[in-house]
Amino acid sequence: MDFPILSVTIFIPLIAGLIILLFGRQKPGWIRPIALAASSLVLALTLIIWASYSIEKAGYQFTEYLPWLPQLGISYHLGVDGIGVAMLVMTGLVVFSGVMVSWNIDNRPNEFFSYLMFLATSVLGVFSSLDLFLLFFFLELAVFPKYLMIVIWGYPKTRNYGGMKLTLYLFIGSVLALIGALAIYQASPEKTFDLLLLENTAFSVEMQRIWFPFVFLGFAILGGIFPFHSWAPDGHVAAPTAISMLLAGVEMKVGVFAALRVGIMLLPEGARHWATWIMVLATINVVYGAFIAMIQKDFKYVIGFSSVSHMGLVLIGFASLNYNGLLGAGLQMFSHGVMTALFFSIVGMVYDRTHTRDIASLGGLYKVMPWAMVGFIVGGLVSMGMPGLSGFIAEIPIYMGVWQVAPVVAIISVISIVVTAAYILLVVRKVFFGELPKEFEGKVKDITAKDKIVIGLLSLFMIAIGLVPSLMVPLIETGVNHILAILGGA
Amino acid sequence: MGSNMITHFDLIAILPEIFLLGLIAIVMIVDVFRKKQINGNTISWITFLGLLIIILVTLLFLSPGNTTRYAWGGMMRVDAASFTFQLIVMIGAAITTLFSMYHQEVNDKGEYFAMLLLSVIGMSMMAASSNIILLYLAIETTAIPLYVLVGFLTNNNFSIESGLKYFLFGAFTSAVLLYGFSLLYGFTGSTHFTEILAAIEAGKISTGLLVFILLLTIVGFGAKISGFPFHFWAPDAYQGAPTPITGYLSTASKAIGFVVIMRFMVSIFSPEPQSWTLLLALMATASMFVGNLLALVQKDIKRMFAYSSIAHAGYILIGVASGTALGFKASMYYLLAYLFTNLAVFGVIHIVEKSKKSSEIESFHGLMQRSPGIALVFLIAVLSLAGIPPFGGFVSKVLVFMAAMDAGLIWLLIIGIVNSIIALYYYLTVLRITFADSEESKSQTIYLGWKLALSVCVIGIILMGVIFTPWLNWLEVASTNLMLLH
Numbered sequence: 021m022d023f024p025i026l027s028v029t030i031f032i033p034l035i036a037g038l039i040i041l042l043f044g045r046q047k048p049g050w051i052r053p054i055a056l057a058a059s060s061l062v063l064a065l066t067l068i069i070w071a072s073y074s075i076e077k078a079g080y081q082f083t084e085y086l087p088w089l090p091q092l093g094i095s096y097h098l099g100v101d102g103i104g105v106a107m108l109v110m111t112g113l114v115v116f117s118g119v120m121v122s123w124n125i126d127n128r129p130n131e132f133f134s135y136l137m138f139l140a141t142s143v144l145g146v147f148s149s150l151d152l153f154l155l156f157f158f159l160e161l162a163v164f165p166k167y168l169m170i171v172i173w174g175y176p177k178t179r180n181y182g183g184m185k186l187t188l189y190l191f192i193g194s195v196l197a198l199i200g201a202l203a204i205y206q207a208s209p210e211k212t213f214d215l216l217l218l219e220n221t222a223f224s225v226e227m228q229r230i231w232f233p234f235v236f237l238g239f240a241i242l243g244g245i246f247p248f249h250s251w252a253p254d255g256h257v258a259a260p261t262a263i264s265m266l267l268a269g270v271e272m273k274v275g276v277f278a279a280l281r282v283g284i285m286l287l288p289e290g291a292r293h294w295a296t297w298i299m300v301l302a303t304i305n306v307v308y309g310a311f312i313a314m315i316q317k318d319f320k321y322v323i324g325f326s327s328v329s330h331m332g333l334v335l336i337g338f339a340s341l342n343y344n345g346l347l348g349a350g351l352q353m354f355s356h357g358v359m360t361a362l363f364f365s366i367v368g369m370v371y372d373r374t375h376t377r378d379i380a381s382l383g384g385l386y387k388v389m390p391w392a393m394v395g396f397i398v399g400g401l402v403s404m405g406m407p408g409l410s411g412f413i414a415e416i417p418i419y420m421g422v423w424q425v426a427p428v429v430a431i432i433s434v435i436s437i438v439v440t441a442a443y444i445l446l447v448v449r450k451v452f453f454g455e456l457p458k459e460f461e462g463k464v465k466d467i468t469a470k471d472k473i474v475i476g477l478l479s480l481f482m483i484a485i486g487l488v489p490s491l492m493v494p495l496i497e498t499g500v501n502h503i504l505a506i507l508g509g510a
Numbered sequence: 511m512g513s514n515m516i517t518h519f520d521l522i523a524i525l526p527e528i529f530l531l532g533l534i535a536i537v538m539i540v541d542v543f544r545k546k547q548i549n550g551n552t553i554s555w556i557t558f559l560g561l562l563i564i565i566l567v568t569l570l571f572l573s574p575g576n577t578t579r580y581a582w583g584g585m586m587r588v589d590a591a592s593f594t595f596q597l598i599v600m601i602g603a604a605i606t607t608l609f610s611m612y613h614q615e616v617n618d619k620g621e622y623f624a625m626l627l628l629s630v631i632g633m634s635m636m637a638a639s640s641n642i643i644l645l646y647l648a649i650e651t652t653a654i655p656l657y658v659l660v661g662f663l664t665n666n667n668f669s670i671e672s673g674l675k676y677f678l679f680g681a682f683t684s685a686v687l688l689y690g691f692s693l694l695y696g697f698t699g700s701t702h703f704t705e706i707l708a709a710i711e712a713g714k715i716s717t718g719l720l721v722f723i724l725l726l727t728i729v730g731f732g733a734k735i736s737g738f739p740f741h742f743w744a745p746d747a748y749q750g751a752p753t754p755i756t757g758y759l760s761t762a763s764k765a766i767g768f769v770v771i772m773r774f775m776v777s778i779f780s781p782e783p784q785s786w787t788l789l790l791a792l793m794a795t796a797s798m799f800v801g802n803l804l805a806l807v808q809k810d811i812k813r814m815f816a817y818s819s820i821a822h823a824g825y826i827l828i829g830v831a832s833g834t835a836l837g838f839k840a841s842m843y844y845l846l847a848y849l850f851t852n853l854a855v856f857g858v859i860h861i862v863e864k865s866k867k868s869s870e871i872e873s874f875h876g877l878m879q880r881s882p883g884i885a886l887v888f889l890i891a892v893l894s895l896a897g898i899p900p901f902g903g904f905v906s907k908v909l910v911f912m913a914a915m916d917a918g919l920i921w922l923l924i925i926g927i928v929n930s931i932i933a934l935y936y937y938l939t940v941l942r943i944t945f946a947d948s949e950e951s952k953s954q955t956i957y958l959g960w961k962l963a964l965s966v967c968v969i970g971i972i973l974m975g976v977i978f979t980p981w982l983n984w985l986e987v988a989s990t991n992l993m994l995l996h
Contacts, residue, residue, distance in 0.1 A: 089982065161899050161900065188931065191934050199924065
């Protein structure tokens with residue numbers, strides 16, 4: 021049997037989290053090194069997975085299979101396709117960055133880092149699951165870490181509200197999807213939860229049309245689909261920095277990834293039937309999210325709503341159901357995950373030092389924290405879809421794909437590029453340029469070396485993929501080809 | 511059936527009950543002759559060790575395997591279902607005994623443990639009875655000690671009041687149940703389940719009358735599981751009873767109520783499957799909504815979990831109402847996981863209540879910083895109740911929902927899901943309070959017996975959440991045997 025690299029990747033954070041939780045009180049000095057070691061190891065392992073995934077062979081690789089509850093068709097089945105690999109790498113990056121930027125958390129650090137590790141296990145598990153039951157198992161694992169992290173370490177004014185709202189919305193989404201998943205199980209002739217078997221099952225057209233909305237909408241709520249998006253800005257703003265990064269960067273991708281894997285890939289006929297509706301909702305996401313982001317006064321809310329807007333692009337890509345759209349969506353999932361993590365980390369760095377997120381009272385920060393400014397501009401350019409960065413190679417295929425099926429949607433959603441440019445440039449001008457307010461002079465210090473590593477690392481990936489698309493495009497392509505085969509075969 | 515001789519097998523069938531009776535005698539004798547101490551736990555340890563031995567003997571020597579046999583002239587049915595539920599009750603009682611230690615008002619009293627053991631005997635008979643007379647006697651043998659135990663804190667008026675309420679409500683519902691039984695006997699001329707069924711199949715009772723009898727018996731059984739609208743006793747009794755007894759009422763007593771319902775419905779009303787499943791499905795719906803919505807507004811944590819327990823009766827009823835072997839299996843799995851989960855919940859409440867002298871929800875404020883150990887146990891147990899993996903409650907919920915989907919009860923499945931969302935709200939609220947920042951650092955004292963009990967519960971919750979096959983295989987046998995009619 022091969023080295024079970026996926027299991028190891030998934031369970032390293034869990035074990036590290038348990039160790040930190042149980043022994044962190046006695047040995048407070050060990051907490052951060054253990055968390056850092058675990059997250060570095062996860063990052064290294066995900067990079068190894070990326071490097072050793074064979075593009076020629078394509079399909080699901082690094083598979084592991086253990087019967088878990090055979091009489092009900094439940095198994096411990098892991099494996100990743102190209103899109104899954106990209107998601108794992110993105111998760112590795114975000115978790116590592118999350119640990120780095122949280123280094124100075126000193127209120128109950130043992131709990132903080134252990135819950136962060138549990139959250140990492142949950143998302144890594146979802147991206148690697150090839151069994152529907154296992155997918156839900158990992159998905160629901162995240163409920164308590166994210167809730168507790170928001171209400172304990174979050175922004176005091178809104179954490180109780182934001183935390184509860186976020187957790188309940190995500191729970192509603194996942195149980196809605198669970199209803200659909202049970203229906204899929206019930207309709208499958210083998211009575212199985214195994215995704216590979218279910219992919220090859222041709223469900224009746226009627227059944228697919230009835231249950232597709234449950235599964236897709238349920239998971240898409242996790243991805244912030246309109247009109248169920250409001251948890252995202254409220255929750256992300258209430259959360260501590262590392263959790264905002266993980267929730268917006270990774271957890272929203274968990275939603276759309278599962279919507280793709282379970283919704284579109286298992287019920288292709290349902291996807292075709294409902295594609296127009298998804299397109300309509302997602303277009304509202306893109307345009308509405310961008311406009312709302314523009315009028316925000318709070319730095320963090322701008323980023324929160326920009327996530328809503330960008331996730332809409334992913335869903336538009338899905339709904340186009342063609343090569344370009346899906347390819348762009350896959351790339352956008354990666355690119356947005358890294359970008360939004362970078363944004364939230366910089367917002368956190370600024371807030372930690374200035375103690376305000378009010379855009380109007382910030383200014384001139386390029387003098388004191390030039391790295392943060394550079395990082396924010398890189399992220400901003402990615403967000404606008406500037407050529408040479410990962411955002412461009414992600415967004416262009418999406419627009420190309422949607423043009424083939426619905427040119428109107430392409431035209432409407434392109435507005436968002438202009439609006440995005442507007443709000444990003446506004447924020448950059450207000451926050452980083454202009455005069456440094458008097459009360460900040462001498463008091464606001466530069467960001468730490470660890471923060472700079474995070475900014476450098478995340479920017480590096482966005483620039484590298486923008487300049488050398490072949491690093492990521494063929495990988496996503498293998499996944500997309502598989503989906504197209506399923507869509508064509510149905 | 512038919513023989514008047516007491517056979518060897520008859521004695522084996524009631525061996526656990528005989529042992530329990532012996533244990534009661536030992537407890538009472540020791541209680542008379544030992545020196546009284548203020549805070550002695552001698553009797554609790556004797557009870558616990560005795561129960562442990564009986565559990566081990568039952569587990570090792572008395573397993574019926576896949577066979578179904580009748581004892582005492584058809585009065586008792588010895589099968590995997592009765593065996594499983596006897597074990598559930600005894601494990602529940604053993605854990606309750608551990609929590610009762612260091613409880614100054616009960617741990618020194620032999621009669622407390624004797625009553626507890628007596629109720630175990632009653633429940634053990636309930637699990638096995640296949641005769642309406644024996645069933646009624648077993649129900650009363652269970653209920654009377656429980657009335658006493660709920661009102662046991664004699665210097666606390668609220669405890670006495672709740673004991674009295676429980677007694678009045680219990681006596682009333684038992685009377686209705688007995689009326690239903692008498693009609694069954696009157697029309698069929700027999701007290702054995704199998705003969706009653708044969709008479710019903712032969713058309714001796716009209717459908718209308720059968721449905722009437724069904725309604726009467728549901729009143730009696732509904733009260734045992736605290737299902738709506740027979741749940742009124744539960745919040746008061748749960749709040750007033752000594753907390754270990756609350757845990758016992760909400761787990762062992764409820765589990766036995768369920769196995770009796772399953773056995774009785776399948777044995778007696780199998781010619782009328784639509785009526786009893788529909789009735790139970792409606793009861794499930796109402797129990798979930800009433801339990802969860804009222805739990806939202808509670809200020810007392812015992813009362814909140816009392817309503818939560820009513821809601822859980824609703825989830826478990828989903829499995830029963832699907833009326834299939836899968837549904838029964840799911841409900842049994844749920845009950846087993848719920849045993850460990852709710853005992854842990856009330857165990858932690860008991861510990862916090864003892865040090866804070868209050869069962870307000872606020873007494874949990876900052877528990878994580880005072881006593882991380884029990885706060886984590888509480889976290890695990892509450893998440894399991896909320897149906898979050900990797901704990902037993904998650905698998906249980908998925909199983910009952912699968913059973914509902916399988917039986918075509920999609921509306922019931924959706925109601926169950928809506929309710930788990932409502933429930934998550936108050937479970938998270940309690941957890942937020944437990945994990946809130948707090949200046950207080952005085953840690954809770956946790957005695958050896960409590961630690962032991964909490965560890966057993968946590969291990970049970972996690973084992974049932976990550977390894978399912980062994981338990982489900984066993985419950986598969988129990989549920990199919992339960993559905994066999996002859």
